[in-house]
Amino acid sequence: MKKSTSTSLENKTGRSKVLLATLAALVAAILILTAFILPAEFNRDPLGIGEALGIKGLSEQPSVETVAIEETKYHQDTVSFQLLPFEFVEYKYPLAQGSAVIYSWTATDTVSFDFHGEPENGPEGFAESFSLGQGEHEHGTFTAPFNGIHGWFWENRGASTVTVTLTTAGFYTESLKFRDGFVGTRSFE
Amino acid sequence: MLVPALAVAHNISGANARFVEGLEGSAVVPFMYLGAKHMVTGYDHLLYLLGVVFFLRRLREVLLYVTLFTLGHSITLMAGVLLELNVNAYLVDTIIGLSVAYKAFENINGFKQVLGWQLNARAAVFIFGLCHGLGLATKVQGLSLSADSLVTNMLSFNVGVEIGQALALGLIVLVLTQWRQRISFEKHAFIANTLLMGAGFVLAGYQFAGYLWQ
Numbered sequence: 073m074k075k076s077t078s079t080s081l082e083n084k085t086g087r088s089k090v091l092l093a094t095l096a097a098l099v100a101a102i103l104i105l106t107a108f109i110l111p112a113e114f115n116r117d118p119l120g121i122g123e124a125l126g127i128k129g130l131s132e133q134p135s136v137e138t139v140a141i142e143e144t145k146y147h148q149d150t151v152s153f154q155l156l157p158f159e160f161v162e163y164k165y166p167l168a169q170g171s172a173v174i175y176s177w178t179a180t181d182t183v184s185f186d187f188h189g190e191p192e193n194g195p196e197g198f199a200e201s202f203s204l205g206q207g208e209h210e211h212g213t214f215t216a217p218f219n220g221i222h223g224w225f226w227e228n229r230g231a232s233t234v235t236v237t238l239t240t241a242g243f244y245t246e247s248l249k250f251r252d253g254f255v256g257t258r259s260f261e
Numbered sequence: 262m263l264v265p266a267l268a269v270a271h272n273i274s275g276a277n278a279r280f281v282e283g284l285e286g287s288a289v290v291p292f293m294y295l296g297a298k299h300m301v302t303g304y305d306h307l308l309y310l311l312g313v314v315f316f317l318r319r320l321r322e323v324l325l326y327v328t329l330f331t332l333g334h335s336i337t338l339m340a341g342v343l344l345e346l347n348v349n350a351y352l353v354d355t356i357i358g359l360s361v362a363y364k365a366f367e368n369i370n371g372f373k374q375v376l377g378w379q380l381n382a383r384a385a386v387f388i389f390g391l392c393h394g395l396g397l398a399t400k401v402q403g404l405s406l407s408a409d410s411l412v413t414n415m416l417s418f419n420v421g422v423e424i425g426q427a428l429a430l431g432l433i434v435l436v437l438t439q440w441r442q443r444i445s446f447e448k449h450a451f452i453a454n455t456l457l458m459g460a461g462f463v464l465a466g467y468q469f470a471g472y473l474w475q
Contacts, residue, residue, distance in 0.1 A: 081370050090370065097362070097456075098462055105463060110470060116470070116474065
């Protein structure tokens with residue numbers, strides 16, 4: 073086969089131009105890696121840029137184990153709330169990351185609900201919703217994705233009184249009830 | 262799970278892995294599909310191919326280089342799986358990232374300008390084909406395959422890889438052919454290959470970080 077048309081930019085690039093381009097490619101790559109990829113994908117932040125940009129730990133998986141060994145026995149809890157039209161209540165448990173709760177709640181009529189968690193050191197008012205919608209019941213298992221307060225918000229948007237009953241079993245030691253501007257705590261220990 | 266860090270190592274995704282792990286005996290079509298999917302969605306392989314065909318104006322040359330690449334990766338894919346070579350996927354993928362940078366550097370005539378010498382481009386594409394094949398082997402090995410139909414399944418995966426490669430190359434060559442007809446091509450070609458080199462470095466660094474910390 074005869075020497076064909078050029079397979080690179082032969083004789084069209086100077087040595088210094090090539091070196092400069094290579095250096096630029098390397099520097100850009102290192103910047104992209106240290107500023108974005110390492111903080112976002114590996115939770116490593118050598119320059120502190122990831123923290124500043126708020127992308128540090130973006131891909132951190134909540135460590136969900138098949139077996140999570142706890143040091144104490146689990147507790148059980150059953151509570152009921154009567155909600156007049158447009159009344160709402162929040163009921164939550166402080167839970168450590170990886171700690172599990174099995175739950176069932178039923179309501180005598182449709183309620184709006186938001187099952188959510190507030191990270192321990194999260195910004196004021198920040199919450200992550202795990203399950204929200206409208207319905208008369210929900211049953212499930214929950215493993216806390218982070219340290220914080222996790223639980224339900226229920227609101228009666230109907231015209232008649234609704235009773236919500238929650239039953240749980242899990243590795244909590246206290247519960248918090250938010251109603252009418254008051255916080256009620258209950259200890260299980 | 263056998264498949265670590267889904268986003269990082271461009272692995273067969275969890276659901277796909279569970280599906281094929283649940284299969285007994287030979288599964289030609291699922292493995293072909295996974296091979297093709299791995300190629301079409303594998304930006305490391307795609308960027309390398311882009312670099313390889315960047316300046317190949319003739320179909321004959323494209324076919325020659327791609328055949329060398331295919332030969333290389335088929336050898337190590339099969340050898341890796343059959344001999345149960347245990348190569349770290351992150352390290353192989355680091356080398357694959359570097360292969361992208363290498364090809365881009367070669368494209369801007371870097372080796373001749375800086376070192377005054379360069380490895381024959383055809384030899385290089387074959388050698389890097391071997392590296393890419395090792396990467397493919399680690400992906401197949403990540404699926405716990407039933408031994409009785411290992412060969413069939415691996416060959417199916419390999420055929421899928423070639424189908425995916427042909428599909429992707431068709432598009433790449435088509436776009437490059439159009440691009441080359443513009444007068445500004447050679448000027449932009451330098452910048453494009455510099456960007457390609459940067460992307461190769463990023464991929465290599467990304468995979469190496471995965472090797473260190475995943």
